[in-house]
Amino acid sequence: MQSHNLFMLCFLTSFLVNDPQFIVAKERPHVVFIVADDLRADVMSVYGGPVPTPHMQDLANRGCRFQRATCGYPICHVSRTEFLSGRSVVAEATPGKVIPFPPEWTLWPAWMQKHGWETIHSGKWHVNGQPHQRGFDRTAGLYSSGGAKGQPLTLPISSSGHSVTGYRGWTFKADSEDGSGKSLPELGIGLMPDTDLRIANAAIKQINQTGGSPLFLTVNFTAPHDPLHWPKGWKDSFRASDVKLPVNFLPEHPFDHGNQNGRDEMIIPAPRTRESVQLQRSIYYALVANIDEQVGRIAQALQSRGMLDETIFIFTSDQGLALGSHGLMGKQNQYEHTTNVPLLIAGPGVPAGRTIVSNCALRDLYPTVCDLCHLETPISVQGESLVSLWNTSSEDVTRITYGYFTDTQRMIRDDEGWKLIWYPQQNLRQLFHLTADPHEMNNLAADPNHAGRLKKLSQQLSNWLTKQGDPVIDANSPSHPDNARD
Template sequence: MSGRRAQLLAALLAAAPVAPAAAPAAPNVLLILADDLRPDAPGFAGGREARTPHLDALARGGTVFPRAACSYPICHVSRSELLSGQLALGRPGQGAPGGPVAFDPASPLLPARLADAGWHTIHAGKWHVAGTPAQRGFRETAGMFSGGGAAGKPGTVERSPTGREVTGYRGWTFKDAAGRAQPELGVGLTPETDRIITARAAEAIGRLRDRTFFLQVNLTAPHDPLLEPPGSQRGPEPELPANFRPAPAFETGNAGGRDERIVPAPRTAEAVRAERELYFRLVEEVDRNVGELLAALSAAGVRERTLVLFSSDNGLALGSHGLMGKQNQYEHSFNVPLILAGPGIPAEWSLATQCYLRDLYPTLCDLLGLATPAGLDGRSLLPVLRGEHREVHDAVFGYFTDTQRMIRTAEGWKLIWYPAIGRTELFHLPADPDELRDLAGEPAHAARLAELRTRLAAWQLQHRDPAPPAFRRP
């Protein structure tokens, strides 16, 4: 074992938590989720357009996973997989991929597992999961933003600062734990929504300083509609992504989706730049609220004994590959930013380990000294953090409705299969991180293509995938 790994192992063992019964010595957990945050947007991930000093400092104080992924790039499925630790495909009672997620009643969700072990569990922010927080293991709700969908005031057309029609979040309202609407806090997404969520969460941190808690804070930014944060100022004109296209090269399966209609194709560079400029201001708003939450931990005197996890439910195209939304398998949408920091987590470390959001459930169980429930698909990242393994998955897989399936190997080979049109794409990410060169039609890569199609098809069959498998039957 190298000296560096020995030091990390010693740090992890020294910071190992005691049993939950010994609260308040057991670590608190603060899980912060952004909404539609591109994995390359924050400064710690190489982003240049948005200033993210709080996230950058959090990353320096912890471990970053630049190859973390969401599995299914859309809000409710991704969030459900995180809470359940399970793949939302092919499970008993599960309908079509992308439909309401059928939770396994025999397997406790993450907040329920922690609540049963003695943590006071609190939810604040966007919900977007079947049921209510109270039904899913949260003992307290500190401002739930939910319900109403896209419906707004009859006969009105709301527009964002870039002039685009607002098609999402129009009828959503804050609700209390009993499901009672709180319209006085705003109807639809407002520029103050995340500040209200953050203030409620910060108040809970101060109030619970003498208890051991698990607090999940789900922010709504930088999801559309892109509304100017209070006090924000227009930034410099952002660059277009290296893989910008006015329109997709072919129909990937979501051409009529709401996200793609926000800026209709073909998209001009000017229109995409305008959206990106406002988007990155909202990324800065995410950073501002993360800073407020970290300051609340420090003010309560619990920062040093709190595990902090930061991620997003999925990424976003925002002009890449001719797309605007997240409903695709490219890296900008499938990948998510991920930071782990706090007791037992090495600082100033970046791990190229492939992982899913659903891996956070068993990882937290290990970090907190709890038994992991049986039946989880997620795998603990603790062996990687300890330097015992480089990977916990030989490959990761992605899916969206019945139109997209994907496999990405630890070596960086990636195959995307489009069952509805019988098309494949093949990329070698170490040489082509922006996925600009499709190798699927090149004879030199025919063997690799066949291998990945076979592996992806085997995964589909294992999980009773209703989509056609990624090989051609004779």
């Protein structure tokens, strides 16, 4: 009898181990999450743009390409706070300070760490605290502020001839587990032509050294953020005279949108000329092409280790950049070139070659990975898993996305292609029908034919902001979006 039971146990064990469905259910996939900085989707060839992105196209072919992914707040540290926490942070972000992580928020890397993933952060760190305080086992190629006190930028003038204003005092830090890695100013203070190459190299090194635990690796590039230096090996790869201006190019924005004199807008002060924008965009294009190359190298490293098919591979950006669209240069706005970010997801559980047109948000990535890794989603997470978007036909899924910036901008985009932007301080509204007007050039807010649509969106936006505890709604009730002029 005992020998019979032993035989059955061996038989069942052998059967289950060799059953592909059992293996998929049991195995915990690796996760590689890559984030670009200020990358607008519409310049990439994978989204129909002018910059060849063959490695991004390979990723899209292996998985899903999202057409309507939204960043919540178009500033690096707030956008990153959203996807690390899986939450909307409109109440916390409006005062304009660095957002703390309350102890009741369960952060994404900490959740993965708790469930046995080896958590590694590579590249740019731009949220509150240090990686080891947020759930990362260690850092690799950490690039963060500090470490060069009193020392000047290595490259103080950009490739387009303008003074560099961003990443002052930022340096690489030596790899560490406790965040105490010493600063490495000898690698450059501020952005350098090889900054993202170094970040990719650090990530690849971690892939090559990974052991038995599943890997949760975040790779955070600095490009194509301004100020813009030609990336290493790409100098003059795009000629400014060949670069086409965006369809919605303007020399300056028609009104103060809330960041008229911000740092990004002063890189090329208004009114902008065609030539100055073309030069800026040519360098930007080279930075985008370089990011695509680095993504390809990371994918190849996974392939060489036999890990690629076992990896949930995600690429996105924290927000886009105007670069002349609507007369703006920076990211602090609610137009599509900024808020509509690239998002590509491939790997176990993700269908190949699918285009998803439903709205979604970056805060949805955390619960999505929980779904794909067979983990419960923490109660503090407000985002919604995207798995339903590829398991259901798009017309059966209703999703609305929202955006916000300081106390000057609020946005809602519905699932019928309509978008409302409200400027509380200006008491102005813009209404765009993105299906017919993807470049947002025809403001319909004053059109009586769309009064019903305007009222509906204004009320939906107001309801959501109130639910989120938005101080703009509380403090400026006379500037309620229903009462704004058009």
